[in-house]
Amino acid sequence: MMSETIQLAHGSGGKLSHDLVQQIMLPAFSNPALNLLHDGAQLPVSGGRIAFSTDSFVVKPRFFPGGDIGKLAVCGTVNDVAMNGAIPLYLSAGFILEEGFPVDELRQIVASMGQAAIEAGVTIVTGDTKVVEKGAVDGIYINTSGLGFIPEGVTISPCRIKPGQDIFINGYIGDHSIAVMGERHGLTLPATVLSDCAPLAGLVKELLTAVPDIALLRDPTRGGVATTLNEIAGQAKVGIRMDETAIPIRPEVQAVCDILGFDPLYLANEGKVIVIAEPCHREKILETMRSHQYGVHARLIGTVVAQPAGQVGLQTAIGGMRLLDMLAGDQLPRIC
Amino acid sequence: MMSETIQLAHGSGGKLSHDLVQQIMLPAFSNPALNLLHDGAQLPVSGGRIAFSTDSFVVKPRFFPGGDIGKLAVCGTVNDVAMNGAIPLYLSAGFILEEGFPVDELRQIVASMGQAAIEAGVTIVTGDTKVVEKGAVDGIYINTSGLGFIPEGVTISPCRIKPGQDIFINGYIGDHSIAVMGERHGLTLPATVLSDCAPLAGLVKELLTAVPDIALLRDPTRGGVATTLNEIAGQAKVGIRMDETAIPIRPEVQAVCDILGFDPLYLANEGKVIVIAEPCHREKILETMRSHQYGVHARLIGTVVAQPAGQVGLQTAIGGMRLLDMLAGDQLPRIC
Numbered sequence: 001m002m003s004e005t006i007q008l009a010h011g012s013g014g015k016l017s018h019d020l021v022q023q024i025m026l027p028a029f030s031n032p033a034l035n036l037l038h039d040g041a042q043l044p045v046s047g048g049r050i051a052f053s054t055d056s057f058v059v060k061p062r063f064f065p066g067g068d069i070g071k072l073a074v075c076g077t078v079n080d081v082a083m084n085g086a087i088p089l090y091l092s093a094g095f096i097l098e099e100g101f102p103v104d105e106l107r108q109i110v111a112s113m114g115q116a117a118i119e120a121g122v123t124i125v126t127g128d129t130k131v132v133e134k135g136a137v138d139g140i141y142i143n144t145s146g147l148g149f150i151p152e153g154v155t156i157s158p159c160r161i162k163p164g165q166d167i168f169i170n171g172y173i174g175d176h177s178i179a180v181m182g183e184r185h186g187l188t189l190p191a192t193v194l195s196d197c198a199p200l201a202g203l204v205k206e207l208l209t210a211v212p213d214i215a216l217l218r219d220p221t222r223g224g225v226a227t228t229l230n231e232i233a234g235q236a237k238v239g240i241r242m243d244e245t246a247i248p249i250r251p252e253v254q255a256v257c258d259i260l261g262f263d264p265l266y267l268a269n270e271g272k273v274i275v276i277a278e279p280c281h282r283e284k285i286l287e288t289m290r291s292h293q294y295g296v297h298a299r300l301i302g303t304v305v306a307q308p309a310g311q312v313g314l315q316t317a318i319g320g321m322r323l324l325d326m327l328a329g330d331q332l333p334r335i336c
Numbered sequence: 337m338m339s340e341t342i343q344l345a346h347g348s349g350g351k352l353s354h355d356l357v358q359q360i361m362l363p364a365f366s367n368p369a370l371n372l373l374h375d376g377a378q379l380p381v382s383g384g385r386i387a388f389s390t391d392s393f394v395v396k397p398r399f400f401p402g403g404d405i406g407k408l409a410v411c412g413t414v415n416d417v418a419m420n421g422a423i424p425l426y427l428s429a430g431f432i433l434e435e436g437f438p439v440d441e442l443r444q445i446v447a448s449m450g451q452a453a454i455e456a457g458v459t460i461v462t463g464d465t466k467v468v469e470k471g472a473v474d475g476i477y478i479n480t481s482g483l484g485f486i487p488e489g490v491t492i493s494p495c496r497i498k499p500g501q502d503i504f505i506n507g508y509i510g511d512h513s514i515a516v517m518g519e520r521h522g523l524t525l526p527a528t529v530l531s532d533c534a535p536l537a538g539l540v541k542e543l544l545t546a547v548p549d550i551a552l553l554r555d556p557t558r559g560g561v562a563t564t565l566n567e568i569a570g571q572a573k574v575g576i577r578m579d580e581t582a583i584p585i586r587p588e589v590q591a592v593c594d595i596l597g598f599d600p601l602y603l604a605n606e607g608k609v610i611v612i613a614e615p616c617h618r619e620k621i622l623e624t625m626r627s628h629q630y631g632v633h634a635r636l637i638g639t640v641v642a643q644p645a646g647q648v649g650l651q652t653a654i655g656g657m658r659l660l661d662m663l664a665g666d667q668l669p670r671i672c
Contacts, residue, residue, distance in 0.1 A: 222349025
């Protein structure tokens with residue numbers, strides 16, 4: 001019998017750790033590699049290239065409209081792996097739990113991870129749980145690391161960015177940040193403001209099947225679209241020109257931003273991908289994205305330019321040009 | 337210029353996150369895969385089997401005789417990967433930092449990770465940093481996940497455990513727990529009581545080169561030798577018979593245990609490996625371990641028996657038989 005709350009001994013490596021794994025983790029994640037409960041998973045691979053990524057999740061609150069820390073922990077790392085042009089296959093899960101954490105809530109979070117993993121087509125093959133004393137962590141933090149295989153013929157790299165290429169996004173920006181912020185502060189927001197948290201592995205796979213030549217994929221999470229494009233412009237030593245009127249923003253999200261003084265271009269997304277490719281692929285990319293459930297509102301939002309290198313300019317609705325820098329401070333800590 | 341303490345914006349994904357990576361992480365970990373700063377690393381692999389493992393580190397205090405949280409974070413995961421019979425190659429590093437954490441201390445910890453990685457022969461190819469508000473984490477927690485390749489002809493699995501096999505350990509047990517506990521409580525312990533924290537990749541590689549037929553490797557970390565052997569006995573459905581007089585324990589560690597009421601068989605180790613193999617390999621295994629710096633005090637400590645299945649018995653110095661169960665509570669939380 002599990003107790004109702006997590007005790008320090010659930011992280012001891014001893015009997016209670018064993019019970020926690022058997023009664024909470026295995027029912028949610030069960031698969032042959034994990035079930036062996038060795039010091040890690042042994043996995044067959046074929047030769048080629050793998051993508052490897054890691055992310056820790058500390059989102060506050062743990063449950064929010066459109067998701068929870070468990071779904072986020074799976075989708076976040078699945079998406080980072082997919083951004084390498086890879087098919088995500090395996091995840092690890094590392095939990096840091098606070099003494100006294102409700103076991104029912106943990107069960108709910110791991111169930112949510114299990115569901116997200118099924119949708120993303122990944123298996124959680126290895127894990128670890130630490131328990132720290134009350135006050136040494138805020139409830140639960142989750143790290144996931146992910147592995148995927150990169151199909152032959154796909155090369156996703158900032159080195160492939162060239163002036164003249166198109167920049168796309170697969171839908172509305174800012175939803176995740178506003179949904180989490182609203183929940184955190186008890187605001188009553190329209191029911192349509194939901195986190196966009198979603199696994200993008202399927203969308204990326206279809207995109208790369210349609211257009212293996214895609215130059216870059218990147219998910220605009222913390223720091224938002226503006227910061228991500230700045231990173232790309234800096235790494236590729238190109239300029240980026242964005243079209244403000246083309247950027248998909250829900251009116252209700254824009255309204256919250258206007259009231260509270262947030263800029264949606266700097267808000268975190270958890271189900272968005274920026275795609276950069278030669279303009280000859282434009283129709284195929286838009287068509288592929290728009291026929292996928294996570295790309296219905298896909299748009300061409302900008303162009304790679306030669307100069308000024310390293311800078312991102314926004315052509316505003318009223319015809320001016322605004323320079324978009326990286327996020328300087330932090331609008332919303334613990335957003336993921 | 338870095339500030340002297342970590343600010344929330346160092347985890348924003350924006351400019352300060354960028355500075356943190358450029359000024360603190362890259363100098364310590366620099367390698368071609370990490371330097372790309374993409375959403376993960378792209379790595380070449382040859383076909384075969386990989387090992388994948390994860391561990392979070394929450395040790396308290398962060399610095400202790402023989403190591404620190406950084407060295408531990410690298411060695412812990414390197415060792416878990418090696419316990420699959422794999423040559424560890426790549427690590428991820430996920431940091432959760434508390435607002436106000438001293439940047440100098442972070443620099444020291446990542447330098448220690450960098451050094452341990454060099455000794456272990458691994459590169460830190462991808463990472464993530466989150467910052468949470470004061471009080472939401474106790475200073476710094478680190479997750480590492482690791483990847484390694486399993487040489488052909490090596491199969492490490494509890495399924496290969498058979499009655500009659502030898503059980504070895506590569507040296508003194510309990511040192512890590514006692515060193516950390518002593519530092520935590522300000523005890524004055526002999527200078528020889530140091531954490532055994534060490535990367536075992538080299539020792540494991542030499543062992544598997546000498547004896548590819550080894551049946552099982554496992555590191556007795558949390559829960560200690562007694563708990564690890566219970567897990568093995570349960571998974572392999574065999575009995576285990578240990579010889580108390582053969583188990584290497586430093587007299588000074590035994591003395592602290594006697595005074596404070598700890599049982600060294602349940603204390604965590606961070607540089608120990610339990611090796612199980614057919615008795616025909618005995619001399620070669622002992623010779624290989626003893627000629628390695630991390631196996632000088634290697635000993636044959638027990639035997640696999642058929643009955644009672646799932647149980648671990650300890651033949652005591654005075655001739656009795658004591659049943660060793662799994663660790664029930666938690667003697668020393670936050671030991672790793």
